[in-house]
Amino acid sequence: MLGFRRYSLALTVLLASFLSWIIYLLLTRAKLGSPAECFAFAQVCVVLLAAPYLAACASRTKVVTGSGKPILLTLSPISAGNLLLTQLVTSQMPLLCWAFLSTSLLFFVTELPLVKALQLLAVLGIYSFSAGAVGMWGAKVFRDTFFGAEFAYLLWGATIGSMFLLIPLERYMGNVQPIIPLVLHANPLIAVCAILGETDIFRTPVLYELTPIPSYLFAYPPWYLVCFWQVLIGGICLFGITKNSPKLARKDNVFSA
Numbered sequence: 001m002l003g004f005r006r007y008s009l010a011l012t013v014l015l016a017s018f019l020s021w022i023i024y025l026l027l028t029r030a031k032l033g034s035p036a037e038c039f040a041f042a043q044v045c046v047v048l049l050a051a052p053y054l055a056a057c058a059s060r061t062k063v064v065t066g067s068g069k070p071i072l073l074t075l076s077p078i079s080a081g082n083l084l085l086t087q088l089v090t091s092q093m094p095l096l097c098w099a100f101l102s103t104s105l106l107f108f109v110t111e112l113p114l115v116k117a118l119q120l121l122a123v124l125g126i127y128s129f130s131a132g133a134v135g136m137w138g139a140k141v142f143r144d145t146f147f148g149a150e151f152a153y154l155l156w157g158a159t160i161g162s163m164f165l166l167i168p169l170e171r172y173m174g175n176v177q178p179i180i181p182l183v184l185h186a187n188p189l190i191a192v193c194a195i196l197g198e199t200d201i202f203r204t205p206v207l208y209e210l211t212p213i214p215s216y217l218f219a220y221p222p223w224y225l226v227c228f229w230q231v232l233i234g235g236i237c238l239f240g241i242t243k244n245s246p247k248l249a250r251k252d253n254v255f256s257a
Contacts, residue, residue: 012050012094013101020046020102030206033199036110040120040192043102044127048188050095051128052135052152056145058091059084059136059241084241088136092128099124116195119223123191126227130234131156137237155233159186163202163211170212177216184221188230191223 023042032038099121107117131152139148162183170176184190193201197220202213 009094009097012054013098016046016050016095016098017102019049030204032201032204032206034196036106036112037192037196037198037201039102039106039110040196041189043099043106043120043124044189044192047095047099047124047127048131048156049153051092051131052138053145053149054091054095054135055088055132056135056139056148056152058087059139059148084136084238088129088132088238092132095128096125099128119195120192123195123223123227126230127188130230133234133237133241137241140241156188160189162186163207163213166212167210176212177218180213180216180218181221183213184218185226185229188226190220191226194220194223194226 020039020042023045024039027033027038027041028035032041103117103121103124106112106120107114112120134152134155135149137148138151139145142148142151166176166179166183169179173179193199200214201207202211208214
């Protein structure tokens, strides 16, 4: 079992590193920010991609007793919540190890201030658990690992891509400035902009023409407010799983009589 966990940890770190490197190259080629910002954006993207799938896989795994028998004994809501929380935390440990290693690399290579490195690590940890909770909720609702992860991808795609929907919305509303704060608070990538603050990504050549945000006065929300909404989303999903999770019972000779 220990060897399997080490294998899983090594595989997660390797795959996440490869995926983040690909995303980093694409972002730097698009000139969406400084190298440190592009690397941090890539970290967030990897977490949002990997966390829901890892949690969805964990939630679809059958729970067994120490003797290897499946658990069928009815659990209280508190016990069911603790079980789901344990599954969520356990599933995210390999990803959190990768987040720590990659952030340490960013800290030493780019000479990132320690405070900002810790803030970025906190953001990645919060996103890991919140995105994992969404993926776990989707897996419980759709009863499928891939559909659960895809639901999370759809949610994060909508929050990130909402800034591109402001152009057609502006044609009907005329002034979308009241909506911009909502779009910025919901976008998980904005936390990186608030922490590093080296480049105004909305005024880069790529995004300047794709969203009307640069035409209005706006300010990046604090990173902890962006994280708050992610925690709220994850908490609602985790509560929904606990509230509607099927009851479990342990098959025992006492009950088979």
